[in-house]
Amino acid sequence: MLAEFLQLNLFAFFLVFFRIGTIIMILPGFSASYVNVQARLIIALGVTLMLTPLLVDILPVMPASAVALMLMIMGEVIVGAAIGLTIRILLGALQTAGMLLALVASLANAMIHDPIAEQQSSLLSSFLGTLGIVLIFVMDLHHQMIRSAVESYVLFQPGQPLPFGDFSELLARRVADSFRLGVQLASPFVVVSIVFNTGMGILGRLMPALPVFFFAMPLLIATQIALLALTLSTILLYFLGRFEDGMYIFLQP
Numbered sequence: 635m636l637a638e639f640l641q642l643n644l645f646a647f648f649l650v651f652f653r654i655g656t657i658i659m660i661l662p663g664f665s666a667s668y669v670n671v672q673a674r675l676i677i678a679l680g681v682t683l684m685l686t687p688l689l690v691d692i693l694p695v696m697p698a699s700a701v702a703l704m705l706m707i708m709g710e711v712i713v714g715a716a717i718g719l720t721i722r723i724l725l726g727a728l729q730t731a732g733m734l735l736a737l738v739a740s741l742a743n744a745m746i747h748d749p750i751a752e753q754q755s756s757l758l759s760s761f762l763g764t765l766g767i768v769l770i771f772v773m774d775l776h777h778q779m780i781r782s783a784v785e786s787y788v789l790f791q792p793g794q795p796l797p798f799g800d801f802s803e804l805l806a807r808r809v810a811d812s813f814r815l816g817v818q819l820a821s822p823f824v825v826v827s828i829v830f831n832t833g834m835g836i837l838g839r840l841m842p843a844l845p846v847f848f849f850a851m852p853l854l855i856a857t858q859i860a861l862l863a864l865t866l867s868t869i870l871l872y873f874l875g876r877f878e879d880g881m882y883i884f885l886q887p
Contacts, residue, residue, distance in 0.1 A: 643686070645696045649792055650689060651682040652707050653714040657783045660718025662725045663767050663776060685784060694793035706793055713790045714783075716801045721779055723808045724880045728766045728873060730816025732759025738820070738827035739858035740851050758862075762869075766877075769870055775878060782881045808880070815876055819869050823858055830854055 655678040658664050664674055697703045736742045736756035770776060790796070817824075830850075838846040 643690075646690050646693045647682060647686045649693055649706070649710060650686050651678065652710040653786070653792075654678055654682050654685065654783055656711050656714030657718045657786075660715060660722055661776075661779050661783075662722050663771060665718075665722075666767070681780065681783070689787055692787065692791060709796055710792060712796060712801075713786065716805065717783060717786050720804060720808050720883075721782065721881060723805070723812050724877050725763065725766060726809075727812045727815035727819065727876070728762040729759050730813055731819035731869070732756055732762040734817065734820035735759075735762075735823045735858070735862070738823050740854055741858075765870065766873060769874060770877070773874060775874065778878060778881050804883075811880070815873070819873060822865055823861060826857065826861055827854070830857060 655675075658674055658678040658681070663669075664677065694706070697706060733742070733756055736758045739758070741758060742756055831854075834846050834850040838844060
């Protein structure tokens, strides 16, 4: 009797761990390379330990065959990956906004290693991404991310057929929404760049002897940086609002 009880608990624990661990591995902030691997593992194990007693009633029994067990584990990993990617894609709006801002501000060649995207990206993109992650944790939105992982068991119960079509549509919509949000965040800088470059083009035609390139570029960079200083708080507050709204699909009404 004791052996069966321990086996059931261990099965339930690891079944929950496969989904929660996958989500923690992908969530922005938790999955960054600067976060210690042991710390990520401890967080995933801690959340799993708290959830297992609450979810044990809705978890399926351990399958009799190894194939069914592997399919159930793969299903939990796929659900966790879909949830983690959906939330991570939302953060990509800041990367898109930073790249557009760097492009229109003539700073696209200023590349640096981005610890959020874990690749080389523009300086402004890395700045916005890092600042966005800091504010997500400062405003306790990481609690919403963990809550989304917890309440995903209401939408996707373990052992049930996976809605692959819904997952594909959700990820496609989130990519489109993230790109649109990034363009919206960078739109003031795009408008200023268009107006500025149009004015410089007219000035170059009126004064052919004026070295427009050497004269305009420092002024454009200074103008865009000043505009960023004025609009940074508004950009980040709007992004945080949209980021929070994007996680409501996993939360119970």
